[in-house]
Amino acid sequence: MAPRPIAVDVEHLEKTFRIPEHRVHTLKERALHPFRRTAYEELRVLDDVSFRILQGEFFGILGRNGSGKSTLLKCLAGIYRADSGRIRVAGQLAPFIELGVGFNPDLTARENVVINAVMMGLSPTAARARFDDIIEFAELERFVEMKLKNYSSGMQVRLAFSTMVQSDADVMLIDEVLAVGDAAFQEKCFAIFDSLRAAGKTIILVTHDMRLVDRFCDRAMLINSHRIEGIGAPEEISRRYLDVNFIDAGDDVADDGVLLERAHISDTWTADDRGERTDIGVHGEAVGVHSLIEAREPIPDPEIRVWIENEAGVRVFAASTLEFGRRVPDFRPGERRLFTVRIANRLVSDSYHVSVLVRSRDRPQEISAVRHRAARFSVVGGEHVGGIYDLEHTIELEPVPKEVTT
């Protein structure tokens, strides 16, 4: 099979915002200070961004707020003009940056759908022709002539999303419009994503939610500090995303920590009670969690922390060298240490992720090394009916004699 054609080609995209230190807004200020050059602070928001998306791909762009992902989105959508570089798209690209662009509360659903569809690039005739489909999909047949201001917010979202799905774009650029709406509607949106995928549409999803990337994307790209941090399989990119962004190790670490890369967590694995490497943990037996750490620079007063999350992302367990209750010797450059946590495995059957972090005790915000989801293991065996942890317990059931009410 011939290689799939390119749908989106971005080459060396650069974008710099000039932020005036003192914004001259009025002519009076101009007149009073005619010779004052406005001082600008240059903020490079996109730095040499290049990537390609193939036709039919579901491509995720993952990044935190402030990473430059929104600017990239606006450049792709044609709302901002890049300073240099080139964006090329095969066919028509429709951006969905906000649901219901141009919706007016004083108009009826019918009028709003036509306006919105025209904004999205349909002709007014085509918009009217598809109106029935749109309303049917949104399940709002009974409220067609109602003014939008009398709609509930959920109904508005449904209407907007239905309109969006009806647009004819070859490439759909979707911002995190799913952040709104209730769970049932989200499920419906997810179903739409799946059907768009099946229909072979090229979709770019811009988000900070790695679960969306994991669930839908064929490939993903991580933007961090205005550059491309990586492009690859969704799991790989999500893991990088965690490493780079959420230095969220313990309950006392805010996610605004900085990563100093003073050490390298070169290997993390799980083992059974004989010390054999395995990614299966048998319920009721011991599991060893091992992590090999190589220091690159000195790390004074280090803390090493390991935590385990289940598939749903719930942290079920954490252990740390803090438990020694004494100072751990400083890491010297080049030194290697193996950190081991032995666990009596009372976890229920599920998949679990192991993450590791190294930092100095007195500087908890400065992270020497972190590796999110560095290892993964599955727990098998045991009998449990639910929950995330199988507490030691007994159960009893006995008959109770009928009480005489007085």
Added chain:
Amino acid sequence: MTSSTAPVLREIRGPSAFGGGVQRFLHLAWVMSTTDFKLGYFGSALGYLWSLVRPLLLFGVLYLVFSQVIRLGEGVPNYPVLLLLNIVLFTFFTEASQIAVQSVVRRENLVRKMHFPRVTVPLASVLTSALNLLVNLVAVFVFILAYGVNPRASWLVFPIIVMLLATFTFGASLILSALFPRFRDVEPIWAIITTVLFYGSPVLYPIELVPADWRWVVLANPVAALLETARVAVVDSSAPTVVEAGGALVWLPPVIVFVAVCVLGLWVFNREAPRIAEEL
């Protein structure tokens, strides 16, 4: 196996004043302006009436003052009709441009979220005002006929006058709306300029009352020249044309101003359009 022909890669250059397809441009301008028009119309119980009441009230007051108190209209044929027509046309110019000044900022949610030819925004704003003008003109012509002015072939010139007036208003709106996001002073300054132009144009008084040496200055304003032409064409065929009022070359300044404002408007807006979303 599906064999789809690979579509040609097309470059996305970012926003501009006109880029994005003529059809889309027209669809958007039409939908945006008719929506706003409808909203103004149906928004309140008396929606449309209010847009008519203002010029009518202004007309009533000015008519009383200038025909009964100051007697400015003495000897001017069909003075009440002339006054009404002038006020409706001039009000269109001032209101349309004053609303258009803020159009880009008012449509912020679109400009920051959608890719479309940016010039649609001020165009739709002026079109909305133009739709209001058309409805007002129906009332004006009812009044003109009721006053006893007979239709003439020269009335056919009137639609052209209205279109030229709308074009000039659009040209001015382009300059104003492009500059407003960066210089918020544009709005009050423009309010002052339109007030000066109102009294500096033959709206309340006929051009004959202006000293002959100064007429070319007054008529250099394209709106004034258009009002005078409308007067001759519709209200009073005996009134002096622009050339009769000011001399052979007096038509030149308003034409130059007209073209200059429109060209400058296109140039300024085209220059600001790519970055206008970032200024908001």
